[in-house]
Amino acid sequence: MTSRSWQFDNTYARLPEAFFSKALPEAARAPRLVLFNQQLAEALGLDFDGDLAALFAGQAIPEGAEPIAQAYAGHQFGGFNILGDGRAILLGEHVTPDGTRFDIQLKGSGRTPYSRRGDGLAVLGPMLREYVISEAMQALGIPTTRSLAVVTTGEQVFRETLRPGAVLTRVAASHLRVGTFQYAAARRDDENLRLLADYTIARHYPELVDIDEKYAAFLRAVIARQAQLIVDWQRVGFIHGVMNTDNMALSGETIDYGPCAFLDTYHPGTVFSSIDTEGRYAFGNQPAMAHWNLTRFAESLLPLLSDNEEAAVAVAVAALNTFPELYEAAWLRMMRQKLGLQSAEEGDSERIEALLTWMQQTEADYTNTFRTLNDPEGKDAEFAAWHARWKERCTRDALSESESLALMRSVNPAVIPRNHLVEEALAAAESDNDLAPLNALQEVLAQPYAYDSAPSKYHEPAPASACGYKTFCGT
Ligand code: AMP
Ligand code: MG
Numbered sequence: 001m002t003s004r005s006w007q008f009d010n011t012y013a014r015l016p017e018a019f020f021s022k023a024l025p026e027a028a029r030a031p032r033l034v035l036f037n038q039q040l041a042e043a044l045g046l047d048f049d050g051d052l053a054a055l056f057a058g059q060a061i062p063e064g065a066e067p068i069a070q071a072y073a074g075h076q077f078g079g080f081n082i083l084g085d086g087r088a089i090l091l092g093e094h095v096t097p098d099g100t101r102f103d104i105q106l107k108g109s110g111r112t113p114y115s116r117r118g119d120g121l122a123v124l125g126p127m128l129r130e131y132v133i134s135e136a137m138q139a140l141g142i143p144t145t146r147s148l149a150v151v152t153t154g155e156q157v158f159r160e161t162l163r164p165g166a167v168l169t170r171v172a173a174s175h176l177r178v179g180t181f182q183y184a185a186a187r188r189d190d191e192n193l194r195l196l197a198d199y200t201i202a203r204h205y206p207e208l209v210d211i212d213e214k215y216a217a218f219l220r221a222v223i224a225r226q227a228q229l230i231v232d233w234q235r236v237g238f239i240h241g242v243m244n245t246d247n248m249a250l251s252g253e254t255i256d257y258g259p260c261a262f263l264d265t266y267h268p269g270t271v272f273s274s275i276d277t278e279g280r281y282a283f284g285n286q287p288a289m290a291h292w293n294l295t296r297f298a299e300s301l302l303p304l305l306s307d308n309e310e311a312a313v314a315v316a317v318a319a320l321n322t323f324p325e326l327y328e329a330a331w332l333r334m335m336r337q338k339l340g341l342q343s344a345e346e347g348d349s350e351r352i353e354a355l356l357t358w359m360q361q362t363e364a365d366y367t368n369t370f371r372t373l374n375d376p377e378g379k380d381a382e383f384a385a386w387h388a389r390w391k392e393r394c395t396r397d398a399l400s401e402s403e404s405l406a407l408m409r410s411v412n413p414a415v416i417p418r419n420h421l422v423e424e425a426l427a428a429a430e431s432d433n434d435l436a437p438l439n440a441l442q443e444v445l446a447q448p449y450a451y452d453s454a455p456s457k458y459h460e461p462a463p464a465s466a467c468g469y470k471t472f473c474g475t
Contacts, residue, residue, distance in 0.1 A: 003049040006104065008064030008092035012174070015199060016192050019180070023069040023089050025058025026110025026120070028165075030154030034124070034435070035131055037148050040171065044148075045097040056149040056169050058089065058109045065091040069112035073186055074179035074246025075296055077280055082186065083179065083246055084114025087122060090175065101203070103175050104148075107168040123163040124152055125430045128438065129422065130168055130257040136417045136445040137254055142232040144254040145172040164430065173253055176200050178297045179246030185300035197304055204251050215304040219319045223294050225252030227327040230290045231334050234283075236413055237263030237366045241273040241471060243281050243289045245296050259471035262416045264461045266359035266366040272419070272471045287331075291323045337411045338370050339390065340404035341397050351390065358382055365461040370412035371451075374405070413448040415458045417441070420466040 013020065031053035041047070054060060061067060069085035076083075088107045095101050107130075108122025131147035138144050148169040155165040176199075184193040197215055201208050205221050208214045229252050233240065240247070241259035249255040259273035268284025276282075281289055298316035305312035335352045336344065359369055362380065376387040394404060425438040444458045462469065 028153035031057035
């Protein structure tokens with residue numbers, strides 16, 4: 001067997017210099033490999049030999065790499081800032097044997113020209129957290145950036161206390177964000193904005209390259225992908241936690257796993273992030289926030305939509321106005337599937353709302369309610385009545401009982417990365433150097449729709465003591 005390393009072809013680095021700065025990973029005292037995603041490596045056509053720890057700590061610049069930090073801007077909790085990769089370095093774009101292009105990024109590898117007051121570093125717990133949750137999202141069938149490796153650097157990083165420094169290797173369709181367009185727009189350089197749009201279209205929406213009014217079509221396509229992504233999040237109870245415009249990828253992938261977490265008991269107001277004091281990015285607010293971000297995206301595109309400002313605004317508004325309907329329709333379709341229904345019937349919305357209201361009032365576990373929807377046992381009379389009406393509705397659906405069950409099992413995960421289990425596993429890894437709980441958790445999360453295992457601690461909701469769970473930004 002011969003080894004095969006990166007095949008880099010760095011198109012982003014050929015954009016105008018305003019979009020990036022050269023940056024090199026910092027030296028690490030004693031890199032050590034903690035996690036390596038063999039399956040992903042194989043899917044990317046990679047088979048490394050040599051020192052993986054040094055490789056993923058960025059200690060030698062691989063052949064063909066052109067390390068850069070990307071420039072971007074972003075609305076963070078509603079306030080506009082000029083940003084850029086302050087603690088991430090893009091090594092380059094790896095092209096797989098089948099011709100698919102992926103950004104290879106080292107997160108936590110030291111300061112860049114955009115670091116501002118930050119140290120450019122990351123610590124082990126949060127990098128393992130991104131690894132585990134992003135890979136769990138992938139297994140759930142939700143578009144996401146991936147995680148190829150986590151290394152510790154041998155350096156201690158100060159975060160209230162001293163913690164082990166770490167670098168995550170992130171693999172993404174690209175790191176083009178809504179904030180990248182806001183950055184171009186803020187510089188009022190229409191030529192660069194057009195270059196960026198053409199670049200993004202070619203990379204993520206190639207079917208639009210040659211069509212008329214392609215920038216309006218691009219806007220509509222980005223809107224459609226985001227609507228679908230948020231529907232996926234709502235399906236599994238994922239709360240991103242920091243949906244700033246710089247954390248919204250134009251590829252339609254979930255990106256920047258910081259204070260994200262999963263719903264346990266159902267409540268649309270659920271917020272886990274310690275800094276989201278006003279619930280801006282609460283579970284039930286995610287569609288509205290996506291719409292808000294897309295509005296910022298549309299604003300940045302205005303100079304490309306028409307030479308006439310009024311006409312450009314009209315195009316943008318018309319596109320943005322499709323979002324609520326698009327989202328609602330996709331959400332309803334998804335919720336029907338969670339109920340094992342294929343056909344649409346009047347009254348389905350009310351049926352779904354009634355279930356969600358019941359879940360909210362009884363503080364039912366979101367995942368387990370859907371997983372055991374067929375089984376009214378142990379639930380109250382109100383649920384039993386709902387259950388009977390739902391069963392009767394099912395008889396009018398085209399799907400047979402077994403088909404309906406199969407559909408439900410394909411969209412209602414049996415397991416999710418439960419917050420208390422993730423924290424337990426990360427604590428063991430970071431404090432005790434014990435990766436066993438993390439590996440066991442990962443194994444379970446790799447098959448989230450497998451219903452054949454006996455109920456275990458991976459299915460159980462958080463104990464009451466975990467209520468009030470808080471997450472922190474992964475800096
Ligand atoms: P995030 O909330 O993780 O998306 O980060 C927002 C911005 O802060 C991005 O520009 C990051 O690159 C930057 N940033 C986050 N943590 C650090 C750090 N430790 N050092 C430098 N920049 C950082
Ligand atoms: Mg970010």
